[in-house]
Amino acid sequence: MTSNTRIKMPAGFWSGIQQLGIAPHDVARKARLPVTIITDLVVTTDQYFAIWQAYSDLVDDIAEAIIKLTTVFETAQYPPAVLATYHARDYRDALKRMARYKQLCPPESIRITEEGEHCTIDLDWLYIEEPGPPMLVGITLAFLLELGRRGTGQHLTARLVKFSHQMGDIQALENYFGCHIQSGANCNRLTLDREDLDRPFVTYNAELLEILTPVMDQSLDEQSRSISFTEKVKWILKRSLAGGRPDLQTVAWELGMSDRTLQRRLTDEGISFKNLLTQVRHELAREYLADSSFDIKEVAFMIGYEDHNSFYRAFHKWEGDTPSNWRTEYLSTHN
Template sequence: MKSHNRIKFPAGFWAGVHQLGIAPHEVARKAQLPLTIITDLTVTTQQYFAIWQAYSDLIDDTAEGIIMLTTVFETVHYPPAVLATYHARDYRDALKRMARYKQLCPPESLRITEEGEVCTIELDWLYTEQSGPSMLVGITLAFLLELGRRGTGKPLMARSIEFSQSMGDKEVLEAYFGCHIRIGENCNRLTLHRGDLDLPFVSYNKELLEILTPVLDKSLDKQQHSRSITEMVKWILKRSLPGGCPDIKTVASELGMSGRTLQRRLTDEGTSFKHLLTQVRYGLAREYLANPSFDIKEVGFMIGYEDQNSFYRAFRIWEGDTPANWRTEHLNTNSIN
């Protein structure tokens, strides 16, 4: 996936940190990157994370840094993909566009779910096993709320928010989001009031969207066609399994194609949907079992098995042992090392 190891870095970031009194060259040096990184249009995933970590290190408190940069980032510095969300018809349209066009600029990925009175937006990572710095996680989710506030012109509040990592002064963040914040969760997730998604955007610009949308869609289609379909399927499976085991038609639908077309493309790449599903389940099983905070019974459900016996049988085929024995041996080996 070499072609996706380059990330479009927003020029507005450097203007934003400058407004906060931090010189861009200080960030570059803190990240141990050459000063030319400031003018580079794209960076690697490692450089991307290093820049965000450097900004975090230069700020006294992560929470303060999240709010300051989120609110100081001016709309005139928005890249085209973000402009298409800011000038959307309403908050729902803006969020859907954000999730879609985020694919043009990995590694962040957004999964939006509407159910009952809530809308949840979960942050995940594309094409990397590494999680982004706390600062990046916080700003990504904070900006989604900020987008709604700027677009509607109303002081919207979140319903709840969960972070997997420490985010600095929790009270500062709760004041900004207007809700309770939970730290140390298994995901990074923003929950909104679903009714807010119907609010129209005062910044709606139909003419601009008619110009931006076809260009962005064309770029996205071109990027998707250049990707390995195998890697795309594995990523969708990894993201979807905690909610149940998706079939090939479901995955194909997310990729905008039929199940038959997807299977043909996978065959062309020398693999199959069933094989990739097994690969992803096996990898996730090892990852979750290596984390003692996950109950073994929970692991089976997290990788899409409806009953524990099916999970145990599959794991014995993969490892020749039970999940419990594998975990004990693995944890003991790590403690010795």
């Protein structure tokens, strides 16, 4: 997915910020975009990120802005894909639908894991190289909890929330989420009590779901066919690399196909699994090294190298320089 990918802008965003006392044209001006962007139904990835960053720049505190916009956003303004989650049978059903239909509203993507007493929801980025603004990260995770609260009619709380960036007034966020907030983490993650997922939604509407689900599934299938197979595999590799070594079998299983089919599909697009994995590691290495908050040994681990010396050799082969020298030069030219 490129920076020119078309993204549907939530209809309630502009009315929501107006309720918070922020003029839409001020956001457009801050984002260096034409005022007509306010009435556009779709925007590019770059424009989408610029709008969220502009909103963040115009508020006094990012944490307060996250909470206010999440709670003021009216349910009636939800796009169809989100309405299908709001009217789900229970919180688990809603989250599963959200993970599936979020692909219709890139670039955010969520990955849900249930284990023991906990459910973890990780925020990833769909087919793009650079992560989105911290404001968008915060809004996304806060909305997932807000969805459970509105659907169940109960004031649910999280067990733990992790953000990769500093998020302003941490105490305000802890009051909202009802748990400890960890900033500067190596992921963006919402952890819930697994038993909360069984709570039924008072907003459950079987008749509406029967109408929306086939439409959403058809749109998802059409969108899936428009994205190259290589991009799909790259995305899976990127979200699976941290601390692990995703192999061909693992990726094939996630795509619901055999190892042989995966290899054939990649060959048809002119690349091997091994070379694609190397390409992904190289791209992620540059991305993580550009962030000075990550230790170089940590970067090696995050892209699947258990031995940091192996990472040094690989990086020197890619860039003709050591990771530390590359970082120093990069930061000197981009700060």
